[in-house]
Amino acid sequence: MNNDRNSLSPEEERLAQRFLAWLLQEVIPNDDPNPGAGVESHRSLSQTRDHDPSSITDESIMQTRFQALLKRRIQQEIQNNPPLFPWETTEVWEYANDPIDEEADSRVPTNVWLPQLAQLRLPIAISEATLAQLLVRCQQVLRTSLRQGERLVAAVEGLFPERTEELNIWTERVLLWSTSRSGETLIEPSEGEFPRSYEGATPTQQMLLSLLAAKEIVESLSLNVSASHPSDRRQWLTAQGLLQLDAEYRCHGELPQLRVCCQIPDGGRVQLRGEGAIATGQRSTPGSVTVELADIQPQQTYTLEIHLDASEQSPLVFAICPTS
Known part of the structure; x- marks a missing residue:
């Protein structure tokens, strides 16, 4: 495959690395790892080491360490799961067990769901139209069993149809830097940089911004419950007011149950869907409004559709994944 179209010069690569570090520094502050809509626990951060922001040496060490870690991670994943890795094919949506809801493809989110998107913690604003497109795609990937990185690629690739390979590389970097930041340097952008x-x-910067926005959206729409962590909560700001979900995993004998209590800001309908139920x-x-399913299957993704009277035919879709 000819990658000249997607390759970056050393200077562009350096600037993109700095831009990503700066974005993550702004998006995931050390003193507030879990605000508002809530995100998964893996976003908790290590204490940032004190570095001179202008230190080229520290930045070079960080980049060298990161590149080595990334290379080992990619090699291990390719060895363990060769058919599933997204950059081995440009068709990351074509999974036999994960059909895309064609009806959902045509749904455009109404304005009732958009206020939450203005709350995304991004230092650079993204247009409402782009965020609305990301919201549609993120809701679609929640219905599949794709892994986290594959979900982000699938959600964002429509914005960058000819840069799939580069998108996969930056997705890995976003995920790695979000979960392991002990070697980072504090980035202060130069004027005009x-x-x-x-x-x-x-x-490339638009790609990084879109990936971070998609990551925030997917995490805000995902709830995880288990026997050891029986409850999870999400909030979503709508044009009608605040929507709140409380998911609870219950075990009665050998039959686990999933119960979701929804506080809706307007009249509407709630549907909890599982395989055959x-x-x-x-x-x-x-x-x-409370809905409940009995005899649920661990590791299966259940979708929760919120239909408000003001949302017409465009629901907001959450994913709930109970684990044993």
Whole structure:
């Protein structure tokens, strides 16, 4: 494969690395790892070491260490799971067990769901139209069993249709830097070095911003419960008010149950879906709606669709994954 189109010069690579470090520094501050809508526990951070922001030596050490870690990670993944790695094919959506909901493909999110997207912790604003497109794609990938990195690639690749290989590389870096940041340097951009808007960013910078936005959206729409961690909560700001979900994993004898209590800000309908089972609840006024499924299967993804009266035919979809 000819990769000249997607290759970066050493200077572009250096700037992209600095840009990613700066974005993550802004997006995931050390003093607030779990605000608002809530994210998974793997986002907890190590204490940042004190470095001179202008130290080229420290930055070089960080980049060398990161490149070695990335290389070992990729080699191990290729050896263990060769058919599943996204950069081995440009068709990351073509998984036999993960069909895409064609009906959902045509859904455009109504304005009722968009206020939450303005709360994303990004130092550079992304247009509402781009965020709305990411929201649609993120809800689609939640219905599949793709792994985290593959979900991000699938959610973002529509914005960068000819840069799939580069997108996969940066997805790995985003995930690695988000979970292992002990060797990072604090990045202060030089004047004019980083863009002030999404539209003014380079394609690589737009890619990084889109990946971070997709990561925030996917995590805000994902709940995880188990016997040892029986409850999880998410909030989503809508044009009608705050939507809140409380998922609970219950064990009665040998039959585990999944119960979700929803505080909806408007009249509407809630559907909890699993393989071969649907639980539905509705009300005509704001308030509490509870749905429950019995005899659930661990490791299976259950989807929760929120239909508000103001959202017309465009629901908001959450994914709940119970584990044993």
